[in-house]
Amino acid sequence: MVVLHQCPLVRSKLLQLILLLTACEMRSGQLHYSVPEESQHGTFVGRIAQDLGLEVTELMPRMFRMVSQGRRDYFEVNLQNGILFVNSRIDREELCIKTPVCTIPLEVILDNPLRIFHVEVEIKDINDNAPLFPAAEQKLVVAESTHLGSSFPLEGASDDDIGSNSHLSYKISPTEHFSLDVQNKEEHGESLVLVLRKPLDRELTHMYNLFLTATDSGKPEQTGTAHVVINVLDLNDNAPVFNQSVYKIKLSENARTGTLIITLNATDLDEGINKDITYSIRSVNPHNFAALINLDQSTGQIRLNGELDFESIKVGEIGVEATDKGTPPRKGQCKVLIEVLDVNDNAPEVTVSSLSVPVQENSPPGTVVALLSISDKDSGVNGQVTCSLNPSGLPFKLTSTFKNYYSLVLAELLDREQVAEYSFLVTAQDQGDPPLSASSSLVVPISDVNDNAPTFAQPSYTVFVKENNPPGAHIFTVSASDPDVAENALVSYWLDEKLWPLSSYISVHSESGKLYALQPLDYEELKLLEFQVRAKDAGLPSLCGNVTVQVFVVDENDNAPAVSGPDQDSPTLVKVPVAAGHVVGKIHALDADSGYNAWLCYELHDAASGPWRVGLYSGEVSTTRALEEAEGGNSQSLLVLVKDHGKPVMSTTATFSVSLVASAQAAQSDARLSGMGGNTKPLADSANLYLIIAICSVSSLFLLVILVYVALRCQSQAKEAMMYGPGTATLVCASEVGSWSYSNRHSHILAGVSGEPGAKSDLMVFSPNVPLWLASSEV
Structure with missing residues (x-):
């Protein structure tokens, strides 16, 4: 049995052989059952074991089995109870199509002993198929001029069922223009026609949509539907018509090229080529607007073909014509008004x-x-x-x-x-x-206008010039600035013509402002030059500015000390005895220079000159020890060296003669004082010293009065006219050891001040600790 199950071909051959050998022992038998199609799995068909006269208990021992010839296993036998039931879905239309009787043959085989039974199961039809049209949509074309009573065939439906389930009846959607006629002809069967009952007008109804329904006679009944489309053929009896006679469009001037302006829609109630419309431009105003638009002849779309400019075109008018393709063609017109809207696309100019x-x-x-x-x-x-x-x-x-x-x-x-x-x-x-x-x-x-006078950097300049300068030496440069331009800023320099006395001393270069000393200056003759330099621009009118320049002549050590005093042939008489430190006389020397250059010092040429010494700065000759009467009658000559403090140092010598006499004697001794490059002055007695002190005191008081007077005058008169005059300049220099020498020469002071000309004396004071020549300035 296993082999037979595994090898169906062998099993089939073996069964055929057994059937032939035992044909005489077989008795024929046949059962007939029926079952509706589409029955569900497990549906009862019949009690096959009982109907075949078999006991249920012997089905399995005798190896009961059922074979369906060339078909699927639509049926199955339950070996527990011998009932035949539906095993799988049965579709009668699939098995038998249109066959009136549809059966499925079965063979029931008992192997022990071998017996064969034939069983037929008839499949009953149910109304499970709806009528079906060959096409879901049927199209008819009917001219609007078709005569009444004309018929148009329609396709009928079919039903796969049989019997009453396939008997069909038809109906169509109600319409006053058409009716349905069903004709049954024995030779050709059933036919359907559509009959025209009312004249057609395509302009009123160009298409009819009807529904044809087929209904079978089954229980329950099934229906099928077909869509019948009837197109009415047109005659060119209508002209194209626009939905508006005038279209008004607003379009921004910044619209891009290709922008859709409007799509025109002209309709024609006709059909076919009678309805086909082409669009064309009939007129454009203004003329230059024509180049900016483009009309599509088939779609009626008007597009922008260029760049709009509100400043050039504000309103455009287009006349459009629609023409159909009928014979003869018919036309319709409309007008399109385009208002160009301004946008802010132009910047101000x-x-x-x-x-x-x-x-x-x-x-x-x-x-x-x-x-x-x-x-x-x-x-x-x-x-x-x-x-x-x-x-x-x-x-x-x-x-x-x-x-x-x-x-x-x-x-x-x-x-x-x-x-x-x-x-x-x-x-x-x-x-x-x-x-x-x-x-x-x-x-x-x-x-520029000449509204600024030349101005100097400072109101006055102080210039120091060493004496003995070469002629034409550049001593200073004044510079005035003028903020104006061109000739208004062209500055020239000059000295006032009223300052004629200065012309021999100072000159100014008119363009550069350079000051030149025209001749050598002598401090002993001229100590101060004060004047004003004027600066004038070249504007019209010209403006002027001025500055005060003070030129101080700086002393140089160009004079050697000179011993002064009247000539004396007699030596100085000294009565002995005298005490140590007794002043026996004084050497007077003057230096024409000033300051350190005139500061004199005295010293003995021979340091071992006996009992004598000389004051370093006073020039007083005194004793170094007490002199006795025994030394009377002696005469001595002392060589004194007088030097200034200048650089280089200049000096001179003086001889001081001393004659010692005893107090009892009445004779006189003469002392002589001689100098190299100068004169000597004898001192008769100590009374002369008091006289000199008195003269110096009076002179000092006089100079102090002059100093106060000059100070008061300078405060009251800031600027005075130029004046020139002689005067005596006295130099005073205080020190720990006394006063410097006085100059006995006359000096000149030239000053540029406002007021009447007059003489002016100045008192010049210098500190001995800061030499004057260190502050001198030469440009």
Whole structure:
């Protein structure tokens, strides 16, 4: 049995052989069952074991089995109870199509002993198929001029069921123009026709949509539907018509090329080529608008073919014509009005129509500098412009003179010396959204007027010049500046013609301002030159400035000390005895120089000159020890060296003679004082010393009065006219050891002051600790 199950072919051959050998023992038998199609799995068919006369208990021992010849196992036998049931879905239309009786043959085989039974199961039809049309949609074409009663065939439906389940009846959607006629002909079967009952008008109804329904006679009944589309053929009896006679379109001027302006729609109630419409442009106004539009002849779309400019075209008018393709063709017209909307696409333009430059710095406020015109091609708020100056704070302002016309006027006083040129922007901005602006740069130079006099860096200059300068030496340079320009700043220098006495001493170069000493200066003759230098520009009228220059002549050590005093042939008589430190006489020497150069010191030429010494700065000759009467009758000559403190040091010598006499004697001794390059003065007795002290005191008081007078006069008269005159300049220098020498020469002081000419004396005081020549200045 296992082998038979595993090898169906062998099993089949074996069964055929067994059947042939035992055919005589077989008895024939057949059962007939029926079951509806589409029965579910497990549906009861019949008690096959009982109907075959078999016991249920012997089914398995005798190896009961059922074979379906060439078909699927639609049925199965339950070996526990011998019942035949449906094993899988049965579709009668699939098995037997249109066969009136549909059966499934089965063979029941008992192997022990071998017996075969034939069983038929009839599949009963149920109404499980709806009528089906060959096409879901049937199309008919009927001319609108078709005569009444004309018929048009329709396709009927079919039903896969049999019997009453396949008997069909038809109906169509109700319409007053058509009716359905079902004709049954024995030869050709059933036929369906559609009959025209009412005249057609395609312009009223160009298409009829009907539904044809087929219904079978089954229980329950099934229906099928087909869509019948009836198209009415057209005659060209209608002209194209636009849905509007005038189209109004608003289009922004910044619309891009290719923008769809409008799609025209002309309709024609006709059909076919009678309805096919082409569009064409009949007229365009203005003419230049024609190049900016493009009309599609088939779709009626009008597109922008260029760039619009509101400033050139504000309104465009297009005449359009629609023509069908019928015979003869019919036409329809419309008009398209396009209003161009302005956008803020034009920036303002700033035009400088007049510019009066340069502007003089003394121009009064309100002076018109420039005339400006502002324009904007846009309209409305897009063309409304405001004007401003950048940066702010300028001495100019804009004044509106007329619509979009402005004047640039001077708002404040100008000063070219502070700002020589103004650069700014005139900005015009419209009120569009977004706003556009434009700027124009203006450069306004300021012309100079001669409103500034030459000025010096300081009100006065003090110059120190060493004496004995070479003729024509450059001693100083004055420089005046003038903030003006060109000839207004061209400065020349000169000395007042009233200062003629100075012409032999000082000159000034008219262009460079260099001061030159025309001759050598001698400090012993001239100690101070004070004058004014004037600076004059070349403007019209010219302006002047002046400065005071004080030239101090700086002393040089060019004079050797000179011993002074009347000639004496007799030596100095000294009565002995005398005590140590007794002053026996004094050497007087003068130096024409001043300061350190005139500061004299005395010393003995021979340090071992007996009992004598000389005061270092006083020149007094005194004893170093007490002299006795025994030394009377002696005469001595002392050689004294007189030196100044200049560089290089200059010196001279003086001889001082001393004659010692005893107090009892009446004879006199003469002392002589001789000097190299100078004279000697004898001192008769100590009374002469008191006289000299008195004279010096009176002279000092006199000089102090002069000093106070000069100070008061300088305070009351700051600037006086130039004057020239002789005077005596006294030099005083205090020190720990006494006073410096006085000059016995007359000196000149030249001064440039305002007022009447007159003599002036100056007291010049120098500190011995800071030599004067260290402060001298030569340029």
